[in-house]
């Protein structure tokens with residue numbers, strides 16, 4: 001039984017981890033800044049990186065559908081295995097829903113996203129202040145849920161490594177890479 005992730009799965013996992021931590025940090029930081037040209041520039045970078053994260057998660061899901069991950073260790077109880085799968089499903093759902101809510105929010109607020117200043121992304125909604133404000137709250141709420149889910153994800157990985165002493169964490173690390 002193959003017991004490691006492919007190099008593609010690992011690359012997508014760690015690339016997205018860096019990008020998503022950056023997006024979370026930038027999102028919370030820029031929100032409280034006073035209005036200025038610098039703030040607007042940071043908003044643009046946040047939106048460009050967010051659209052990139054959305055595209056990457058689509059690639060990742062397409063890859064995942066064709067490549068089953070290695071099985072969880074038999075030492076894990078059925079309920080823990082269920083919790084692990086549910087956690088991963090929640091992470092995928094949030095990785096799709098968060099950028100989508102940001103895109104919808106920007107559309108409703110009347111600020112079209114132009115990806116890296118080059119590629120205009122179509123607005124999904126007509127301009128509407130109430131809807132824009134509601135979507136801003138949705139974007140924030142989903143992000144708070146994401147932070148909690150991520151803490152659970154990271155906590156579980158560390159527990160597997162330091163307490164259960166299985167290979168759940170190491171099989172996602174680069175040194176474990178064997179094939180694509």
Ligand code: HEM
Nearest residue numbers: 023024027028031047050051053098099102103113140143
């Ligand atoms: C996975 C991708 C994304 C993550 C993790 C993320 C995260 C965040 C966070 C944490 C905030 C701060 C929320 C607050 O304090 O109110 C925020 C704000 C914001 N995000 Fe995102 N975001 C993502 C994608 C996007 C996308 C794709 C867009 C638009 C195309 C976008 C547009 C915005 C805007 C405009 C704000 C500022 C809201 C305001 O303060 O008016 N985000 N984001």
